[in-house]
Amino acid sequence: MAKYIDVHPANPQPRIIDGVADSIRKGGLIAYPTDSCYALGSRIGNHDGLQRIREIRRLDDRHHFTLMCADFAQLGQLVHIDNRVFRAVKAAVPGAYTFILPGTKEVPRQLxxxxKKTVGVRIPDHTVTQALLASLGEPLLSSTLLLPDEEEPLTQGWEIKERLDHQVDAVLDSGDCGTVPTTVVDFSGGDPEIVRVGAGDPTRFE
Structure with missing residues (x-):
């Protein structure tokens, strides 16, 4: 059974956040809130966690996973980014955007x-997510919690606990976080290509 963990949305309790981060380090798979909607998260390099995400969402090997980063220092270790793209991304984060870029050697091949050898990266504007990333001390492998054959992601912690009770190790709940996933911008070809219009304003990349 998954642990149900309630945390304050504006002042997340450090002891609770540290416990969730420790669970991730030990190989756990969690459902957690972000600035766009709930996501599934596990440690980068956790092969079991990756496979569990694939099974829950029924993803094929062409799916772009997202690496959730605390800041640009982490993001810059994971993707190749030139000065022009750097400026465009820097102006939009933190926020509800996912950027697709060529991955570096730091990214496991299966991600x-x-x-294309690309991967999604993002820096969220969400207090609880940022607290979790700070405690973890490393980026988090992430995927929107959108179940197969459903049009909208799950948004209520209690419902996630009920539906995924035996598929995730913990559900972190800090209240509503919206139903709209991130806006996805593909920079892998040099010029921005808007792959999905979501919570982030796409006009800055048009």
Whole structure:
């Protein structure tokens, strides 16, 4: 059974957040809130966690996973980014955007798109997510909690606990976090291509 963990949305209790981060380090898979909607998260390099996310969402090997980063220092270790793209991304974060860029050697091969060798990265604007990333001390492998054959992501912690009770190790709940996923911008070809219009304003990249 999954642990149900209630945390304050504006002042998340450090002891609770540290416990969740420790669970991730030990190989746990969690459901957690972000600035766009709930997501599934596990440690980068956790093969079991990756497979569990694939099974829950029924994803194929062409799916772009997202690496959730606390800041640009972490993001810059994971993707190749030139000065022009750097400026465009820097102006938009933290926020509800996912950027697709060529991955570096720091990214496990199974997380990269098999042909493009790209990966999604983002820096969230969410107090609880940032607290978790700070405690963890490293980026988090992440995927929107959108179940197969459903049009909208799950948004209520109690419902996630009920539906995924035997598929995740913990559900971190800090209240509503919206139903709209991130806006996805693909910079892998140099010029921005808006792959999905979501919570982030896409006009800055048009």
């Amino acid at each position: 990269l798109h098999p042909k």
